[in-house]
Amino acid sequence: MRLLAALDFGLTHESVVATARALAPALGLEAHLVHVIPDPYFQGLAHRFPDLAPLLREALDRVEARVREALGATGLKARVLRGLPAFAVGGEAARAKLVVLGQTGDDPLERLARGGLARYLLHRGEAPVLLVPPERPLTAVRRIGVGLDESDASLAAFRLALSWKEALGAEVLGLHLVSGEGGCCYPTYLDPKGLSLAEVLEKAEAFLRARYTPLDRLLVTKGEDEADLVELARREKLDLLVLGSKAKRTWRRRLGGTVEAALQRTDLPLLVVPEATVW
Template sequence: MISVGVDGSPASSAAARWAAREAERRDLPLRLVHVMDRRGAAPAGPIEECPPPHPIARVPRQVAGELSPDHPGLSISAVVMFGSPAAVLDLAAEQSDMLVLGSRGNGAVPRLLAGSVALATLHRTVRPVVLVRGDDQWPREEELASATTSLRTVVVGLEVSRPSDDLLRFAFDAAAHRAGVLRVVHGWTTYVPDGAPGASSADPLPALADNEALTIALGPWRAKYPDVEVAVEAVVGRPAEHLVDAARGADLVVVGRSIRRSLGISHLGQVTRAVLHHAPAPVAVVAHD
C-alpha cells in the first residue's frame, strides 16, 4: 500500500497525483491520510472510510473525487487520524510500502522543498518517504500524455565508499516499474597540497578506485534487474549540485538517510539535505544503516 498525506493544500494535491500514478505502476492500493492536528497527543483513531456526509472526511473525499476519473481501476481508501502530524504520518508509514508527502517549505526561501512536518516525519520513520513539490514545476495529469521520456528517469545518488543495498534496491525497483533509465550519480574529490607537483591536475587514482567500487556495488542489482538501463555518471566536486541538476525533468530522485540504530539517531547528510531543499523533482529518502 502507498499512503499519502492530504490536507487540501496544492502541495498535498500534487503529492496525491504522484502517489496515484505510483500506486498504479506498482499495482498497490492508495490510502489518503488526513491528520487532525492535536500536537503533543499520541495518534488517536483511525477513523476509517468516513461516511461521505461526515465533515472531517471532506478533504480526503475531495481528493479521492479528483483522482478517481484519471485512475478508475485504482483502489483508493481514506483514513482520518488525530494527533501530532509527524507521529500520525510515521504510524501511516509503518503500515505502508511508501509514504508520499507534499511540501514546498514554509521558510523565507520559497525554493525550499522540505517543510517542518516533512522533515520531522523523515527523522521518525524507517520507511521510504517521497516528497513532492506543490508548485507548477511538476506536470499534471493532462500534461503527461505529451511528456518526454525523461519523466521515466530515476536518479540516485550513491556514496561508493558506503553503498547501501536498501538504497539501490529502491532505486532499481523504481526504474523497473517505469521501464525507464536509472542514472547513478556518484562523486569523488582529490586532494593535492598547495604548491605540490601536479597541484593543477586531478589525480586519476581515486577515480579508478571509485569506479571499481561502483562496479562491485551495482553488479548484483544489474543482474537482478537486467531490463533496467543504467547510466553511470562520475562527477568531481559537490555531488548535491550534480544531483539537483540531474533532477531536472526526472520522475524521481533517490537519496539516502543513515540510521544509527544502536543510538536511535537518524541523520540527514549534507547531500540529502541539499537535494531535499532544492531538487525540482520528487525526492525519495530511503533509510539505511
C-alpha cells in the first residue's frame, strides 16, 4: 500500500516531502509523490489560437521535464500528471492508504479559499487525508490527540490512532467536549437535564472509557464551540490531531462541525479519517 503526497511547489512543498519521507516507512507504506500540471487552460488557448499551439506544447514539455527532475531529486517515487488537479489527484488517492497535502493560509478565510483540493478529497471520503502546515512537517510523533464522541466516525479515527500509536511509539490522548443544551457538543448519550456539569462530565468520561479502550489519557471538558477542541489540542502540545468525518450528512455538513472548525483554525498537522476507514 502507498502513501500519496500531492505537491504544488508552494509554501508547503518541503513540509509535505519531509512528512512523506518520515511517515511512509514508519507506517509500512511506500511513498509516492505526485504533481499535476493544470494544462486544460493552455489546451483551450491552443484550440482558440492554433498559432500558439507549438509554443504552448514546448513550454509544457519543458515544465514537465523540470518538475520530474525536481521530484526525482527527493529520492522518492514520483509522477507528473497533466489535467485538473482535483480530479487527477482524486484518481490517484483512490488507490492510496493515506493522502498527505499541505495546509496553507494564515487566517480562516484564506485557509477556506485555498483548500479546494483538500476539501474535494475530504468530501469524497475515500482515504484518510493528512494536512500539514508549512513549518510543522510530521516527522516525529510523540503525542496523538483524537476527538471522541459517540459516532462511528469517531470510532474509526480512534482505531487508526491506535494503529499509529503502535507503529510510531506515540501516546494517544482522547479529547471530548461537553456543552450545554443548544451548544456544539450536547451529549446525546446522556440526559443532562437535571444533572450538574460535574455529573455530566463524570458520566461522559465513564461512557467514553467504556467505548474507547485502551486510552493512555482522556480529557473531558466543557466547551460551547467546536473550535474549543482546537484550543485544547494546542494547550496539550499535540503533534497530531485526528478527527473522524461522517459519511451520512448533507453536503454542507458532510465533514461535521468539528472538522470544519479544525480545517479553518488549527496550525497542527490534522488527520481526517472517513467513517468507513479500516486501517
